[in-house]
Amino acid sequence: MRIKKSVAVSENGFVFDSSTGDSFNLNSIGREIVELMKNGSEQSEITQKIVERYEVEPAIFEQNLMDFQSMLKQFNLMEE
Amino acid sequence: MPRKKITIAITGLNNTDNPGPGVPFIRAIRESDRFETTVIGLAYENLEPGIYMEGITDKTYLIPYPSSGAEQLLARIEQIHRKNPIDVLIPNYDAELFTFIKNEGWLRERGIRTFLPGMESFMERTKDNLSSFGEKYDLKVPKSLPLTGAHQVDQLFEDLDFPVFVKGKFYDAYKAWDKHEVSTLFHKISAKWGLPVMVQEFVEGTEVNVIALGDGKGNTIGAVPMRKTYITDKGKAWGGITIDDEKMLSLTYDIIRKTKWRGGMELEMIRTRDNEYYIIEINPRLPAWLYLAVAAGQNLPEAMVRLALDEKVEPFHAFKSGKMFIRYSYDLIGDISLFESITVKGEL
Amino acid sequence: MAKLAYERPIINRISAGIPDKFGMQSRIRPIPQIEGLSVEELMKKHGSPLFVLSEKTIRDTFRSALKAFETRYPSVQFAWSYKTNYLDSVCRIFHQEGSWAEVVSRFEYEKALANGVPGNQIIFNGPHKTRDDLEVAIENDSLIHIDHFDELYTLLEIAGKSVTKPKVAIRVNMDTGIFPRWERFGFNYENGEAWDALNRIMLSGKLDLVGLHTHIGTYILAPSAYGMAANKLAQLAINLARKYNHHIQYIDMGGGFASKNTLKGAYLPGTDTCPTFDEYADAITSALINSEIEPDHMPTLFLESGRALIDDAGYLLGTVVANKRLPDGRRATIVDAGVNLLFTSFWYDHQVVPAVISSQHTENTTIYGPLCMNIDILRDAVMFPLLRPGERIVVPRVGAYxxxxxxxxxxxxxxxVLIDTEQRIHVIREQENQNTFQTSERIPQYLK
Known part of the structure; x- marks a missing residue:
């Protein structure tokens, strides 16, 4: 699963999917994660990078990440 | 005479098929010889066309809905006011007027002027009070009853005949031909606008409207009657023509004198075949077709802004009849980046 | 290098039309403390969920209501509406402030007596009073507010045999321009029923007609409706004076003042639309003062306001149990306090806020209670921050009902618990336990 090619993310976290016309907002950590995903980072890599930079337990972050990615899927922003 | 520089903030930029008065108000104030106006648009929704139209607002901000509470709305306005000091604020939606009228003093303390009806006038003309309003000021109004639960429908029609109008507290009006339709509309309208839902007798005749401005002391500063020539399926005027109807004018003067109306007003009436006039609604603001009055010789937005600034304003005595308006739609082209700016930053 | 503050990643869809809250002031304002005491500490000590009442708020609210009326009218008497909150400690605070008691059942009547209220300062309202209830009330010289003709006939019958003359008032229902009309209680004004009942009382000679009572509804946002009601009761008082030269001692305007909670279906929040005590007082007292009641015979104004006096003083505290993602993508948060404790959530959109928030980001959330029942919903579709299990929530304005x-x-x-005016905490009703139920249950021998 990765982020669709048609999905563009701006610096302010505005997301526009040119294949569907849908738009979304990301908070800044959400934007970082989407960028990492777009660059092909694996789950473990994302977790490692975030945990290094932010004050958060890996277990909690992994839960949040799972939920976040389920929303990306729900919003049809991912593809096989 | 050099034009006076002012900044007005204004809502109602929804220039859609159910338009708000914001855009025509701005058009009128921009034509004023007295003012050089900076216009701050205040939008509740990120697709209000006025945000994107050329030459309308100088700057637009998103503001939270009144339903999220006065505190939030006022905090946002204060924030905007600090960035771009506002001289006059013109709210244009019925649903927001309660909040702005109630907080007129708060705004004034911060140097923001308004020109709105008093709370008492505002409340006594609401749709659910129309009957007692008619009684108090000796006006003909259609029979109208409030509905607070769908179970009351049966009881209601002991006193009313079909068809009827079913109306929301702030907006929306639909014609219904049987009880079943009334129940369905009740649910639909109450979900959107709350209770009560009004059921109003259908009076047969021609729909005519008056736009007017009262000075708050009983004087009518201006008034122009109009007959709708084309009505959309939402009941909105898509075309109209100014008419020289003495009786409508004297009715308007009478209402403004008795209520000491302050601010803009739209009187919606039905003229029956026997030339009787029924008041069906009193809107506490200038209507979306206000530019027709400007074209007919009465720049009521300019007069209203002057009144808000405590200037002395001479009443208009004449207007041209036979001026007409035809609304049209036009596809504005923008880029997703504009949308991004208004949604992410809340301003454009 | 210090790590950055963490915030959970969030993505929200931007719908055309609906404004986004990004960049705007957050609508969530947490409540970390009540009367200066930490919510977290309160719950650590007294458990979760927990009801908290502020004595200071009760007294302040009562005093501002009293002031609103007393500055406008010569004689005012409040009677505490027991049904709104009959915890003994709460009732006693109101009685200390000078309130009489307003009860609607024998249970409440006995509670009022037990709280030390003299019988002649208890108003007995309601459609259901047994013959025995009436006899006891007469014996104690309480004020009986008659609801219907059957009650009136029973009273006349008892009065015939009794030594004390029963003190009575009638409850009147009427059109005050608002909906719904509470026509099921009392005698109707417009169709003459109320006047008829008054005539029967006067002509019987057996009852002491001391007052007139109305209670026009609940959560009334229009002070003018009270003005209209006061006007109609004044008219009845004038008619009594004219016909019988009888002057009633009080006019009881009942309750029904709104609180700042927001009713379901209302467009604007209750904090914006709720009238002040001054506005209600102005409408009521102007109607009475401007009526034709003779100045020497101005009746005492009774008020039975409940909700408006106690709602703000009550808080319900709870704890997040879990978070879920519903199949349609909506967030669900489950908390340990549900509709079992917050009955008013059936008609209010209660404000639910976190005790503490770490992030301003909110998401469309449905807040469920802990019951295994589909209707157990505290708030449907509210913008709410994500809280972790164990984090605390606060529901303010729950003191009434x-x-x-x-x-x-x-x-x-x-x-x-009650926080007194010196910030001391008192448990005023203990959490129930197995014993609470075992004491009133009886098991037949064969099931033992």
Whole structure:
């Protein structure tokens, strides 16, 4: 699963999917994660990078990440 | 005479098929010889066309809905006011007027002027009070009853005949031909606008409207009657023509004198075949077709802004009849980046 | 290098039309403390969920209501509406402030007596009073507010045999321009029924007609409706004076003042639309003062306001149990306090806020209670931050009705604590336990 090619993310976290016309907002950590995903980072890599930079337990972050990615899927922003 | 520089903030930029008065108000104030106006648009929704139209607002901000509470709305306005000091604020939606009228003093303390009806006038003309309003000021109004639960429908029609109008507290009006339709509309309208839902007798005749401005002391500063020539399926005027109807004018003067109306007003009436006039609604603001009055010789937005600034304003005595308006739609082209700016930053 | 503050990643869809809250002031304002005491500490000590009442708010609210009326009218008497909150400690605070008691059942009547209220300062309202109730009330010289003709006939019958003359008032229902009309209680004004009842009382000679009572509804946002009601009761008083030269001692305007909670279906929040005590007082007292009642015979104004006096003083505290993602993508948060404790959530959109928030980001969330029942919803579709299990929530403005209408369903009802004016905490109702139920249950021998 990765982020669709048609999905563009701006610096302010505005997301526009040119294949569907849908738009979304990301908070800044959400934007970082989407960028990492777009660059092909694996789950473990994302977790490692975030945990290094932010004050958060890996277990909690992994839960949040799972939920976040389920929303990306729900919003049809991912593809096989 | 050099034009006076002012900044007005204004809502109602929804220039859609159910338009708000914001855009025509701005058009009128921009034509004023007295003012050089900076216009701050205040939008509740990120697709209000006025945000994107050329030459309308100088700057637009998103503001939270009144339903999220006065505190939030006022905090946002204060924030905007600090960035771009506002001289006059013109709210244009019925649903927001309660909040702005109630907080007129708060705004004034911060140097923001308004020109709105008093709370008492505002409340006594609401749709659910129309009957007692008619009684108090000796006006003909259609029979109208409030509905607070769908179970009351049966009881209601002991006193009313079909068809009827079913109306929301702030907006929306639909014609219904049987009880079943009334129940369905009740649910639909109450979900959107709350209770009560009004059921109003259908009076047969021609729909005519008056736009007017009262000075708050009983004087009518201006008034122009109009007959709708084309009505959309939402009941909105898509075309109209100014008419020289003495009786409508004297009715308007009478209402403004008795209520000491302050601010803009739209009187919606039905003229029956026997030339009787029924008041069906009193809107506490200038209507979306206000530019027709400007074209007919009465720049009521300019007069209203002057009144808000405590200037002395001479009443208009004449207007041209036979001026007409035809609304049209036009596809504005923008880029997703504009949308991004208004949604992410809340301003454009 | 210090790490950055963490915030959970969030993505929200931007719908055309609906404004996004990004960049705007957050609508969530947490409540970390009540009367200066930490919510977290309160719950650590007294459990979760927990009801908290502020004595200071009760007294302040009462005093501002009293002031609103007393500055406008010569004689004012409040009577505490027991049904709104009949915790003894709460009732006693109101009685200390000078309130009489307004009761609607024998249970409440006995509670009022037990709280030390003299019989002649208890108003007995309501459609259901047994013959025995009436006899006891007469004996104690209480004020009986008659609801219907059957009650009136029973009273006349008892009065015939009794030594004390029963003190009575009638409850009147009427059109005050608002909906719904509470026509099921009392005698109707417009169709002459109320006047008829008054004539029967006067002509019987057996009852002491001391007052007139109305209670026009609940959560009334229009002060003018009270003005209209006061006007109509004044008219009845004038008619009595004219016909019988009888002057009633009081006019009881009942209750029904709104609180700042927001009714479901209302467009604007209650904090914006709720009238002040001054506005209600102005409408009522102007109607009485401007009526034709002779100045020497101005009746005392009784008020039975409940909700408006106690709602703000009550808080329900709870704890997040879990978070879920519903199949349609909506967020669900489950908390340990549900409709069993917050009965008023059936008609209010209660404000639910976190005790503490780490992030301003909110998401469309449905807040469910802990019951295994589909209707157990505290708030549907509210913008709410994500809280972790164990984090605390606060529901303010729950002082009215919840502590009397709550349900004991599948679990024990929690502690109720009162914070007094010196910030001391008192448990004023203990959490229930197995014993609470075992004492009133009886098991037949063969099931033992």
């Amino acid at each position: 919840n502590m009397t209408q709550w349900m004991q369903f599948i679990t024990y009802r929690p502690n109720i």
